[in-house]
Amino acid sequence: MIDRKSFLAACLLVALPATGRSADVDASVLKAEADRIAAIAQATKSAVSVFVPSGAGGGSGVVIDPEGFALTNFHVSSPAGAYMVCGMADGNLYDTVIVGIDPVGDLALVKLLGRSDFSAAELGNSDRVQQGDWCMVIGNPFLLANDLQPTVTWGLISGVHRYQYPSGTLLEYADCLQTDASINPGNSGGPLYAADSKLIGIVGRASFEKRGRVNVGVGYAISINQAKNFLGYLHSGRIVDHATLGATVATDEGKVIVSNILENSDAYRRGLRYGAEILAVNGRDVASANDLQNVLGTLPKGWRVPISFRHEGRNVDTIVRLAGVHGRDELLEKMAASMPPPPPRPQEKEGDSEKDQIAAANAHDAELPASVEAVYEAKHGYANYYFNRLHQQRLWESLKKHSPNASGAWTIEGPTDNDGPVLDLTLGKQVSIATDGGQPTLLDPTALYDGIDSQQLPAFAACLDAWHRMVELGPDRFGEVYYLGTMPLRGEYPLRDVLVGTSGELESWFYFDPESGRLEAVECWADRFRDPAELLIEAGDKNQPVGLSLYFGERRAWRMQVEQWKASANEQ
Numbered sequence: 001m002i003d004r005k006s007f008l009a010a011c012l013l014v015a016l017p018a019t020g021r022s023a024d025v026d027a028s029v030l031k032a033e034a035d036r037i038a039a040i041a042q043a044t045k046s047a048v049s050v051f052v053p054s055g056a057g058g059g060s061g062v063v064i065d066p067e068g069f070a071l072t073n074f075h076v077s078s079p080a081g082a083y084m085v086c087g088m089a090d091g092n093l094y095d096t097v098i099v100g101i102d103p104v105g106d107l108a109l110v111k112l113l114g115r116s117d118f119s120a121a122e123l124g125n126s127d128r129v130q131q132g133d134w135c136m137v138i139g140n141p142f143l144l145a146n147d148l149q150p151t152v153t154w155g156l157i158s159g160v161h162r163y164q165y166p167s168g169t170l171l172e173y174a175d176c177l178q179t180d181a182s183i184n185p186g187n188s189g190g191p192l193y194a195a196d197s198k199l200i201g202i203v204g205r206a207s208f209e210k211r212g213r214v215n216v217g218v219g220y221a222i223s224i225n226q227a228k229n230f231l232g233y234l235h236s237g238r239i240v241d242h243a244t245l246g247a248t249v250a251t252d253e254g255k256v257i258v259s260n261i262l263e264n265s266d267a268y269r270r271g272l273r274y275g276a277e278i279l280a281v282n283g284r285d286v287a288s289a290n291d292l293q294n295v296l297g298t299l300p301k302g303w304r305v306p307i308s309f310r311h312e313g314r315n316v317d318t319i320v321r322l323a324g325v326h327g328r329d330e331l332l333e334k335m336a337a338s339m340p341p342p343p344p345r346p347q348e349k350e351g352d353s354e355k356d357q358i359a360a361a362n363a364h365d366a367e368l369p370a371s372v373e374a375v376y377e378a379k380h381g382y383a384n385y386y387f388n389r390l391h392q393q394r395l396w397e398s399l400k401k402h403s404p405n406a407s408g409a410w411t412i413e414g415p416t417d418n419d420g421p422v423l424d425l426t427l428g429k430q431v432s433i434a435t436d437g438g439q440p441t442l443l444d445p446t447a448l449y450d451g452i453d454s455q456q457l458p459a460f461a462a463c464l465d466a467w468h469r470m471v472e473l474g475p476d477r478f479g480e481v482y483y484l485g486t487m488p489l490r491g492e493y494p495l496r497d498v499l500v501g502t503s504g505e506l507e508s509w510f511y512f513d514p515e516s517g518r519l520e521a522v523e524c525w526a527d528r529f530r531d532p533a534e535l536l537i538e539a540g541d542k543n544q545p546v547g548l549s550l551y552f553g554e555r556r557a558w559r560m561q562v563e564q565w566k567a568s569a570n571e572q
Helices: 004-015 027-044 224-235 289-296 328-338 354-361 385-402 445-453 458-473
Strands: 047-051 058-063 069-072 083-088 093-102 107-112 134-139 151-167 171-179 191-194 199-209 214-223 247-252 255-261 277-281 304-311 314-321 408-415 422-427 432-435 480-489 492-503 506-512 519-525 533-538 547-552 555-561 564-570
Touching: 027 134, 027 151, 027 191, 047 069, 047 134, 058 083, 058 134, 058 191, 058 199, 083 107, 093 224, 107 224, 134 199, 151 214, 151 289, 171 199, 171 289, 199 224, 214 224, 224 480, 247 289, 255 289, 277 289, 304 480, 385 458, 385 480, 385 492, 385 506, 408 458, 422 458, 432 458, 445 458, 445 506, 445 519, 458 492, 458 506, 458 519, 458 533, 458 547, 458 555
Parallel strands: none
Antiparallel strands: 047 058, 047 083, 058 069, 069 107, 083 093, 093 107, 134 151, 134 191, 151 171, 171 214, 191 199, 199 214, 247 255, 255 277, 277 304, 304 314, 408 422, 408 555, 408 564, 422 432, 480 492, 492 506, 506 519, 519 533, 533 547, 547 555
């Protein structure tokens, strides 16, 4: 980090008589200046200038991966739709395709095309940023970067953990960073770097003098830690939503008190009630309703996170699955309402030929460039379904690699803990379960559904059957399948890849270890307002699990020690 005292001393040099000799300048001052220049030079390499081909505006962004994935604002990408052009300080323009969007948190993930060795920013930790830290904003204010060289402004972190209420109908800035570094129209979506050139935020809002749109020294950036939480969801190509606890709260003398709660929420199933005091969420203490929203506003819909609360004199530590702020159709409707109108058609110019006039009039309706068309697929509810299909295929290949052969039936045998029954499960064209050496009972889809709903032993078979069929059939034949993104497993990091598949009445979630690609858990849902059956898989050698634990909520119902797992030949 740059020493502040040395930096201020360097700034004062402009008022001192020049001697022409660097020996008259303190070495620490020269080092501070050199460090600052080096940090700016490093940070500039990953900054992006965004241009909308139709001429409907632009903004800024930042590359976060050598493959060309970059972050910007939703309100920057939305006028462009699927395709935009991005410039970098290397002097080149790159065709760029939309990947995923977060219209509530004002984030968009895009991909610059044509290379796989882009200069990428190093992601910092915005939770460690403190008021008074030096920072810099690099971007394309007023779309000045005609030569693709971005503008740099320097300032302080003026505040942390700021909350900005939704703008209009949708945008919400939670737990954001405030800076006095100059932010102007066109900086939106660009990087906020720490003084050491690590990326700590994505520039979003600023306060302006109304008439001249002049910055007044109050700007806001989405924290990079919030962006990290959503990156997996954005890579899915989906239009993603933020989280809610399913409860409303009020601040009462420094305490966060539940004022209302939905009885069908997971928080209610975990014991949260009216009048309870919420103490912490996802590892952060909360002392006000604003504190709570600052945490929830940085989390995606569907995540399970730790929560601590006090109710009727008893402290409770549990994990809660967060609901979405919006219904799916509601989110799409609000997003459409918040998007700017399409750009006006270019005006005809006197002297233009009829051919030129037609070309100009239809410029914004032109076909996508071939490079973009090859990696773009439109689908309802998605920003770009192409990337979702890529991840489906990736996880299926990993599932086949790390699972027992599923071209035939699986036979799994072993005892359960706590004097429970010995199980004998068969998964194939027919699904059956036998206990303690008895006759097998065939389980049709209704029996599997009922096993989950009643939290009984057939839920084991339901989870294993979903696993077997996904390995055998793959995403294209299993049913309706999509890549959800990344989330904690039972509230614990690291984030796991999650594949979701619906077949018949059951919805199954498959959790994959991000390093090995091994399947770690399968959840099967019979009712969205009841706990799913959750099968945790203990890995052994040669893809053979050694243990299977079945949970409902936080209760472990059974653990099966796997003594035999046979994969038979192809079934006829």
